[in-house]
Amino acid sequence: MAQQLEPIAKMVAQLSRLPGIGQKSAQRLAYHIISMPLEDVRELASAVYQGRKAIQYCQVCGNYATGETCSICENTRRHNGQICVVRDPRDVAAIERMRDFQGTYHVLHGTLSPMDGIGPEDIRIKELLSRLSDGAVKEVIIATNPDIEGEATASYIARLIKPMGLLVTRIAHGVPVGSDLEYADEITLAKAIEGRREM
Amino acid sequence: MAQQLEPIAKMVAQLSRLPGIGQKSAQRLAYHIISMPLEDVRELASAVYQGRKAIQYCQVCGNYATGETCSICENTRRHNGQICVVRDPRDVAAIERMRDFQGTYHVLHGTLSPMDGIGPEDIRIKELLSRLSDGAVKEVIIATNPDIEGEATASYIARLIKPMGLLVTRIAHGVPVGSDLEYADEITLAKAIEGRREM
Numbered sequence: 001m002a003q004q005l006e007p008i009a010k011m012v013a014q015l016s017r018l019p020g021i022g023q024k025s026a027q028r029l030a031y032h033i034i035s036m037p038l039e040d041v042r043e044l045a046s047a048v049y050q051g052r053k054a055i056q057y058c059q060v061c062g063n064y065a066t067g068e069t070c071s072i073c074e075n076t077r078r079h080n081g082q083i084c085v086v087r088d089p090r091d092v093a094a095i096e097r098m099r100d101f102q103g104t105y106h107v108l109h110g111t112l113s114p115m116d117g118i119g120p121e122d123i124r125i126k127e128l129l130s131r132l133s134d135g136a137v138k139e140v141i142i143a144t145n146p147d148i149e150g151e152a153t154a155s156y157i158a159r160l161i162k163p164m165g166l167l168v169t170r171i172a173h174g175v176p177v178g179s180d181l182e183y184a185d186e187i188t189l190a191k192a193i194e195g196r197r198e199m
Numbered sequence: 200m201a202q203q204l205e206p207i208a209k210m211v212a213q214l215s216r217l218p219g220i221g222q223k224s225a226q227r228l229a230y231h232i233i234s235m236p237l238e239d240v241r242e243l244a245s246a247v248y249q250g251r252k253a254i255q256y257c258q259v260c261g262n263y264a265t266g267e268t269c270s271i272c273e274n275t276r277r278h279n280g281q282i283c284v285v286r287d288p289r290d291v292a293a294i295e296r297m298r299d300f301q302g303t304y305h306v307l308h309g310t311l312s313p314m315d316g317i318g319p320e321d322i323r324i325k326e327l328l329s330r331l332s333d334g335a336v337k338e339v340i341i342a343t344n345p346d347i348e349g350e351a352t353a354s355y356i357a358r359l360i361k362p363m364g365l366l367v368t369r370i371a372h373g374v375p376v377g378s379d380l381e382y383a384d385e386i387t388l389a390k391a392i393e394g395r396r397e398m
Contacts, residue, residue, distance in 0.1 A: 011250035014243045034254050044213045045248035051210035052240040055233050
């Protein structure tokens, strides 16, 4: 007997390509899927494929959208005087969960990383600049990650935009709320002290 | 904005129904899938659905099969004088990995569990008995799990088969090879001593 039937082996191979799913988990998932009613498996497969197919990028900001533009860009109650620049659509989702920010977004779809050969042409910087040309935008909030690539990208964009006379801000770095100082890394602590405010 | 686009929410809901995949992992998987090329997602979804669709149960032993009977039952070099009784098809796969057993299998698709309302009619015991009636089978090896349901199922089947004059055996319980006695549980240790052999 072949160690595993070909349809099962194929399913395991595909599942194990997903992040965080190793060979063992893929096998367990495949056996579970095979024990599921066919109709349920059809729904699962269809939610995955049709879901992927339905999602495109907003032509304005680059966020996930089901049409040409995303629901945030289409929402006339959002202030288009503020643009929050993030690396990818899940960062938009994270900021939206906060329910506090009323501006719009710009998704770069990456950050500058010379080591990986990712330069300014490879992320959506040109598209950001063209959005700034109509004079409606007053502030660009750069919310890339506080890591090397994120900081480099933030500085790069700030250098481009400042001469246009716009306010360019960077999200604050510091000790996370509810965390313990003792466990904060040195760079975060340094940033927290550097960014201190009068009480 | 809705917290999450409907196609993404649907994908997350479906993925989070899989065992070992919580809300967070499902979300991470969904975002990964959305960033994959459409063609790759089509292959993934198709491997899952077509894989499930291709698998049926062997009409003889109940193992996974791509046709009416499985490759083990069809293999004329397997001894049909020995039937190894297991709970489900992945137990067949586990024993086959050992590459040692040359007999055939019988998959019960469950074990007796009065607490869950699973009685003898709900698992493939009738089918096992009818396979024993032709006189070819000499030994039935019961390889259900060494837990309460597995033991109860083993005793039940043994009581039914012994009067037919067949050899009924149970796989040995004991300390796993390569493990440490210190960490073996008491029941396993007791079974290991009870099952001791002369050296």
